Amino acid sequence: MSHNEEIIRQEAIHRRLKGETVTAICSSVLRSRMWFYYWYNRYRDNRKDWFRNRSKRPHRSPDKTPPAFEKKIIEIRKSLSGENLFHGAQSTQWEMEARGIKNIPSIATINRIFKRNDLIVPKVKRYEPEGKVYPTFIAKYPNQMHQLDLVGPCYLRGTRTIRFYSFNAVDAFTHRCGVQPSFSKAS
Numbered sequence: 025m026s027h028n029e030e031i032i033r034q035e036a037i038h039r040r041l042k043g044e045t046v047t048a049i050c051s052s053v054l055r056s057r058m059w060f061y062y063w064y065n066r067y068r069d070n071r072k073d074w075f076r077n078r079s080k081r082p083h084r085s086p087d088k089t090p091p092a093f094e095k096k097i098i099e100i101r102k103s104l105s106g107e108n109l110f111h112g113a114q115s116t117q118w119e120m121e122a123r124g125i126k127n128i129p130s131i132a133t134i135n136r137i138f139k140r141n142d143l144i145v146p147k148v149k150r151y152e153p154e155g156k157v158y159p160t161f162i163a164k165y166p167n168q169m170h171q172l173d174l175v176g177p178c179y180l181r182g183t184r185t186i187r188f189y190s191f192n193a194v195d196a197f198t199h200r201c202g203v204q205p206s207f208s209k210a211s
Contacts, residue, residue, distance in 0.1 A: 163197035
């Protein structure tokens with residue numbers, strides 16, 4: 025509001041304190057009785073700045089994630105990242121579930137928390153070969169060469185979430201695959 029509005033409020037209350045009627049004050053300043061009593065009650069609260077507008081912004085936001093909970097989400101993200109595991113919003117959500125945390129926020133909320141705390145890492149540019157020729161080994165019969173890969177962590181969801189890793193071995197000649205699930209990378 026303008027400075028003039030504050031002056032009108034102060035003058036209206038000052039005139040009432042001198043004994044003028046509320047009806048006369050309201051008709052001269054072109055305001056309602058409700059307006060007058062609103063400011064009169066504010067004046068009686070003995071606040072120094074009673075005539076100024078107060079912010080209408082809520083004192084708390086019920087949908088905002090509490091800072092302590094946000095800190096826990098960031099801590100989980102950093103611990104997953106430190107162990108060289110998937111550390112996106114979904115993996116963080118699964119880890120929170122595995123730790124028994126209640127009221128887990130949505131993936132979108134977790135992503136907003138990551139973005140707010142500058143934890144979103146830009147995607148690395150795809151590898152483009154420089155024209156170098158690398159040695160290759162072509163299998164000419166079964167069991168001559170295998171490719172081994174560790175995949176995980178993966179999650180099975182049901183009555184409880186199970187976290188596991190998968191050791192995959194592929195025969196380079198037949199392309200048959202062998203899979204061995206494990207609860208840890210060390211097995």
